[in-house]
Amino acid sequence: MPPPMQYLESAREGALIDAAPLLQLTGIGKSYGGVVALRDVDFDARRGSIHAVLGENGAGKSTLMKILAGVVRPTDGAISLDGEAYSPTSPADAARSGIVCIFQELSVIPDLSVAANICLADPPRTRLGLIDRKRQAQMARDVLWEMGVGQDIDVSRLCRQLPLSKRQIVEIAKAVIRRPKVLILDEATSALTASDVKPVTDLLRRLRDEGTLILFISHRMHEIEALADVCSIFRNGTHVETYPTGSRSSDEIVQLMLGRSLTQVYPPKYQVHATTEPNLSVKGLRWNGKLKGIDLQVMPGEIVGLGGLDGQGQQEILQAIAGILRGVGGTICMHGTPLRARGPGDGISGDRRFALVPEDRKYGGLFLPLSIRANLTAPVMDTFARFGIISRKAEAGTVARMIEQLQIRAENLDHPVETLSGGNQQKVVIAKWLATKPSLLLLIDPTRGIDIGTKQEIYRLLRRLAEEGLAIMIYTTDYDELVGLCDRALIIYDGCVRAELAGDDLSEHNILKNALNLGEAPHSREAQQ
């Protein structure tokens, strides 16, 4: 169990010191059926602090936050908030008590305006009891200006029309406007682009200084180091340790999270032979005003990263290659001949095979209620079927090889894929596409929301595939990944390739500088630290 209050002395300047914790959890447990998600957790957090919660996926962080937010109810234990017993029955109930949660899955309403979303919980009313649109818009503008992003967002637009990062801002504004005692951010910064990170971190610090407790879940170590006052580490549903930020080294932290040490996250890179013919070459790619003439090449054996601020066209490049977009200009060639795909299905067979691992496994990658087996063989079932009749035996062989290759941990292949953990689900998505034996692999943010252990497995797999001669192109929002994993990174800005970075030039500093389209990067995240 964590040593209580040890960190008090070392709490950072600016954090309010208070004798009693604002939030106190004792003996919290939660199990779903037979599966234990949390076991006897004691946890304290005080007002006026930014408290990071760390742990692998499945460590129980999200369950804990859901309990606090009133989404799920604990099976055991008690919570006190500000000295009073606290057992919320719904998010609305939690909010009334002063705890507001920003979830990993966005909860903005696409078909409502930004202003309506920000004021969703408690809109201003006219004397007739109807919603006062004018005041609502004013309130929304005020809170956005307070957050320092007022100039970027038109509050009358529908949220559906905003890019992901801005929707995330709306999500945060929605919580902030309620002036909570406790603000919970569950991976709430993962979708923010670099330019949006700064106002948000500034805001969080300001809220902290005003006395708010901020509970913060993130997989981005930088962010935690830059922002958090206190960190708590969870593993396997238990609370392992709480320490003041900066008092542990990265290795120690990783070891605490994994329960074992992590030798090296990224596999070593290896040299591509420049003489080989490019697997993929793209010239003058244009689409719908979002892509403005992209040229790029990917060699066999190479991992090329696409980076930059969110929404600059990176995803669209991959989608255009896979044939998902319509009205694409320019030429896309594989092995020197034009590729005119009409969708991922066109990459499954023939001599120019490609595979696209889509962005969101829940939305585009998996059939959650269908069996693991059916998911794994979705693109390739024709290869072991005759006249459309599936040979179970041939399928079983293929599936066994896939499970083996990606080390997917599954009890029963006939169970729905939704019973797997997030990391294993992502492996299923990748595995099903590797089964088509593509020579070009396109990935969109394959490690988002995945724990560090699985991330590492995926990095190794990608590197091994590259060594076997695959050409790999990956779009990632994580700059660490661009630096650590990729041989080359293309930084996209406003639908154009702003820079191509490789070797020693491939550094976080350079990425950021080019992503912001600046000669220098004044707001780089290093500068904040």
Next chain:
Amino acid sequence: MTAVFARLPFDVPTRSIVMAAALLLLVGGWQYPQFFSPPYLAQQLQSGAFLGIVAAGAMVVILLGHIDLSVPWTMTAAATVATAVVGLTPEVLVSEKGVLAGLAVGAAVGAVNGFGVAYLRIPSMIWTLATNNVLMGILVYFSGFYALSSRPSPLMSMLGSGRMFSIPNVVFVWVAVSLILLFILRSTTLGRRIYMVGTHEPAAYLSGVNSRGVLVAGFVIAGICSAMAGMLLAGYAGQSYQRMGDTYLLPGIAAVVLGGTSLFGGRGNYSGTVAGVMLLTLMASILSIMQAPEAAKQIVYGVVVITMVGFYSLRERYS
């Protein structure tokens, strides 16, 4: 229920319905001992078979997350065209061309339905409603203008009204349709793809599935099932007649849903559909024999559906 490819096909809805049906038989049999007589049971199987064939097709479409409201006039159209062709060429074997013509009508209607839903992206509930109206219009037009023969072919009569070992032949047709459908759903790539498209069509597209083709195929299967039911019904009634399918649309959908298939698509077992058909058939028959007033029948139907389906969903939630 979630285990789509689970080994045992007898899932919770199937078992619950079979129990409910048995209960109905027991209660009915207590009132009317004839309920356990072979002729009565055979009669129920016969009535159920027509509904069962319609429900088989409806299930495929519902698994895809869609709905086919064109069943009534597809049945009528297939039967009318079949008997009309029989009338043109009444020679014994040649007249069976009518059956092929009827099946072709069903497939064509299914293809049009599938085209609108898959390619034009019109909600199936509206598109199939419109195709149903168009079919009615075509039939009114032609049967109003020409004296189309309404006599079924020998094969249609034999399958629709004949019996073998005192079991109605149409039951064998139902069994055959069921086996084929079960095989398609469980052992073919098309079956897998039907479940995939029904679960989440964007994911199917991103997995390289030609989802539009699968949708069209699903609606074609449904159209053929409706056509078969229509022609068998013509064989049973000894004639084709207008509005012959009106009484099969909603019970067909209800049977599928009672059988535990989700109207959102992607989830459901065929055994449940079969059980649902039997339950509805028995219920209709028993209420009819009891001379229940129409109002009471409707209320009983509604209550039974709400109770059964509510039971599945609550059970799934709290288990």
Next chain:
Amino acid sequence: MLKTVARSASFAVMAALIAAPPALAETFMPDCYVPAAGVETIIKYERREGPYRIALVNGHTGIPWREQMIKSVKAWAARPEQARDIAELKVISTGSDVAAQIAAIDNFIQAGYDAIAFIAVNPTAFGAVIKRAERAGAVLVSFDNPVDSEKVLRITPEWTTFEGEIKTQSVVDQMKQPKGKVLEVRGIQGNSTDRDRHVGLERVLANYPDIEVIEVVGNWDTGTVQKVTADAIAVHGQFDAFICQHGCRGVTNAMEATGHPIVPVGGDAENGFVKALAARNIPGISVSTSPGQGPVAIRAAIALLQGEALPATVNLPTPNVKTADMNPNVNYFPDEPDTFETVTGYGSCGKDMVFTPDELNAKSAGNN
């Protein structure tokens, strides 16, 4: 357009209902337009010059009887004798929506049509539109389904007599002895003719206390009738007679399929049913209204426009034929579809009110 409006206005005051019993004898074609029992009012409008613009508003679509009715009207109106009276004949099918039917009638009133004949989808819904027609001077004629209004001419079978005194009585008479179980196959519930017909049957069977009636609902649909009849046979074993409203081919089919002994069957006049009675020599009776009501109603409308008087409620004779009297190509047509209505018209209304199958089919196929 102005002219139409002016004419409508001038006629508005002239529509008249005359309650004068002696005038009954002088009504138009009294052999055909027989007053309903107890009806003493006659209906008469100011004569106006022809030729007339006439509309026919049908309700349900997709029913062979209705289609044949439309064909009969067209066949009749196309005859040269009618041409001088009919300037325009418009036929509309509105489907089962009563609002659409009311709107259709309203539109024809607005457009200044002289007479509008209609089959009401619901007997009680037309009070308001009848008032509007009266105001505008349009002549309304309802037929087949009765309308609950005495202000318009109603041509309708007497459904209780139809099902009771004629069909039920005949079936009972053909039974070996008036006792045992009789299966009554009813029509769509919630429909007024189903109720009237059921009342007629009950009225007759009340005289035979030894007859037990089993009721099932066949929805006037052959397949459903067959299913419920077979069910009933499976449960009750054997019946001594069947009385069916419509879709009665289902009854004979069920009898054949279950090997039910031959007993009297009362039913409709669809070709398939009549053929089945005749072919298997099942004692029974075919009773039906004829789609020929259509032209009969149109002719009544023309007569009213010409200033003739008619009884306010007309009961057409109920065509019926017992099995013993059936003849091919008279009472049934081996070459026609089973859904063909065998009673093509009303002989008592004149030769021009009976149609051969060829005439019905050829006319409409050749015309538009």
Next chain:
Amino acid sequence: MIIRTLRAHMRPLTAWAVLAFLIVYYLSIHPRGLSIGVLTAWSNQGTALALLAVGQTIVVLSRGIDLSIGPIMALTNCMASHLVNGGPVEVAIGMILVIATGAACGLLNGLVIVIGRMQAIIATLATGTIFSGIALIIRPIPGGDISEGLSDFFSGDFGGLVPMSLIVILGAIAAWYPIRKSVLGRTIVAVGSSESAAYASGLRVKRAKIGAYVLAGVFASLSGLFVGFQTLSGDPSIGLSYTLNSIAAVVIGGTALTGGAGSIAGSIAGALILRTIGNLLFFNDIEPLAQPLFEGLVLLVAVSFGAARLLRMTSRMEAFQ
């Protein structure tokens, strides 16, 4: 700004444009042309469906569907034929009872769906048969009696200028506006747009869903009342075709069945389009036996307008939305 507003309301505007075209065409072939009588007949026959379409749209906005809306209309129509007659006080009480019945039916739907956790399609299909059964009990065959004064008032015109029924339709739009601006209305839209997000945002999801069905029930009862005024009677069998047509009206009006985005006004246009299609037959000299085919084809074309968005599609994924 104007262009953005137009684009945002593209689909309902298209529906209104189509309707305008149909009306102009209809009036041009009508022998009487534009007159208050023609207009009244036209708007009277569309009103019941328009009111139903409003109710259906509210449910669809919450990402539900109400297949019992026709039976509720039939049931309330039958109630009205018993209750809405006599003196003014009796009529007023009768109307309140009828509307309350509609609301109660909607409440039952909402409860079955929310508490029973059933799919709306099947739940309302089942409750719909129950409502039809009850309608048959309270009025076994069409008939009854409805205040003639009200009937004349509602099926007539206002000062010889505007059909009353058109005012009723406009009233339905006007009634929706404050609902839309209320917290309940916003929550209905939010739930339809993203239920999980609405729940996570602390909105009262269940209440909003139930509220949507109750509102649908209320509009269905208004529709039942209007049919009563139009026909002066109650009829238990009018429901089924109205249910499907109300959904067709919603779709033609540009509201997606997937919820969230849509407009009441569009659905009303959709309802009037459906009814005007039938009117085109009146003076179009179409062979009577070809009329059902003509109507079917026009419906097919009308619903195909929804496919126009595919032409503007820049990503193949958009097709699945």
